[in-house]
Amino acid sequence: METVTIIAENVADAVAQIRAKLGPSAVVTNVRKIPASGITKLWQKPKIEVIAIKQDQPTNSDSSQQSEIAILRQELDFLKQTISKNAILDVLQDQAKSNQPQQTFSKTQTQWKIPRILEDLGFMPGVIGLIMDRLETTYGKDPPKLLSEEILLLKQVLSKAWRTPEEFNTDSTQTHIFIGPMGSGKSVLLCKILARTVLCESRKTGVWLMDTNTVNLSEIVPLYCEILNVPFSRGKNESFLDEQTILLVDLPGVDWKDSNNIEFLNETLKTLQPTSVHLVLNASIETRILFAQLNAFSRLKIDDLNFTHIDEEPRWGKLWNFVLGTNFSIRWLSAGQNIPGQIF
Ligand SMILES: Nc1nc2c(ncn2[C@@H]2O[C@H](COP(=O)(O)OP(=O)(O)O)[C@@H](O)[C@H]2O)c(=O)[nH]1
Ligand SMILES: [Mg+2]
Incomplete structure (x- = not known):
């Protein structure tokens, strides 16, 4: 059995090196991140070390080779997952903590x-x-x-x-869920988006106001649905959905320091199967806390970051910490309590 250790810059590089050195019968046995050393560790991405083995016995059997390729693919999927979990660069996370x-x-x-x-x-x-x-x-x-x-x-x-967020597929039903800490501005942001889809884009839109393990007391959401004449339901209601509806779901805020609450939210998201999960954070709070909040919510499958209270934060440079220090895109910025008001 031949064992090879490679150091790679990223997953694509690892795959290329393994293929070149060991061919398709290689099996990845271990993966670890190697942090950069010295002062460069403040900004350089960690490299990855991959140990892979190649069976000594060459086999002519197609099926055996196929199964080895399958194992290699499995291992590489695992490798990709390990790396993509690194949504917040480690060094920034340490600094933020x-x-x-x-x-x-x-x-x-x-x-x-x-x-x-x-x-x-x-x-x-x-x-x-x-x-x-x-x-x-x-x-x-x-x-x-x-x-x-x-x-x-x-x-x-x-x-x-700058990473541009992915465009939504406007040909089919979209379910957008807004999650985040309590009072971060989720409901106001939802109403601003609602006003935009209904008034500017004339899209068929509906809203669900849901509870999780806490009750959703938002009054602004039903009020704006009434003003804009948008179908609204407390809890799930599929009666007003068709193939083209944009469904916006308002959830209560989560005490992000309590992992049970995050887990409960995770279960709620699984039952709703949204097209997109938007994490909403209040830009005016300290960067260190924002990173802690992102860290807590990044246990869930988040599609993008959204910042509110931009009107209260003069240091907009703070947001670049999230562009350069994470793998997330920023989709919406909201500046002010007025609806439709400022939304970018
Ligand atoms: N100044 C300012 N206030 C906001 C903004 N977005 C929301 N708010 C206010 O923040 C409070 C909480 O907003 P809400 O949307 O209910 O938060 P939620 O609990 O996350 O749904 C309310 O008083 C809003 O009027 C914003 O962008 N700027
Ligand atoms: Mg709310």
Whole structure:
């Protein structure tokens, strides 16, 4: 039995290396993440170490080879899952969890003026490191003469990092569920989206107001359904759904520190089988807490992040921590309590 250990940058790289070195009869026996070392660990993604074996006995039997390929595929699926669970980059998660005052991105590490500006805008040190790494790799260690030119280059790096959320399939029924901590702005966001789908897009829309292990006391949702003449139900009601309906589901907030509540929500989501689960967070609270909330909810299958209370948070740079520090896309930003009001 031949054993090979490979170090890969990502899953695709691992697959390519295993195929090249061991062929299709390889079986992955172990996978682990190797964190970057030294200061680079603040922004570099961990590599992955994969140990794979190849059977000594070459077999001519098609079926045996097929089964080995099947095992390899299984192992690679496992590998993909292990890596994709890393929705929040480990280093940022550690920084976010820490109760210590946040380490700053030291000026001595670079000649660029950008880091100080980013710090004031709420970017986390690890994310600043990531950005500086990209800036210096692309444009060199020496910054341009003018700050305005630095900002222009920064804009280019940030726009490359932005992930556009997937478009919805408008040809079939869509079920959108809004989850998040209590009072994060889920119901107001839902009403803003409702007003948009009904008034701007003239789409057939319905709303369910559901309980979980707590009662949903939202009054604003039934009120707006009445104003907009949208079919509304407390609890499940499939009578007004057809193939083209957009169904918006309002759930009560969850005490995210209690894992039983998160588990209960998980069970509720399983029964509803939504097209999309939107996590709604209040952008005006501390980044460290936002990451803790995201961490708690990321046990569930979340499709995108949505931030409310943008009107109360001047440091919009905070949101870039979630673009660069996680694998999630940001779909909606909501700024204000008025409906339809500001929604981006
Ligand atoms: N300033 C501001 N207030 C908001 C925003 N979104 C919601 N709110 C307010 O935050 C409170 C909780 O909102 P709600 O949608 O009921 O939260 P839920 O418990 O997550 O459904 C209410 O008083 C809303 O008016 C926003 O974007 N900006
Ligand atoms: Mg609500």
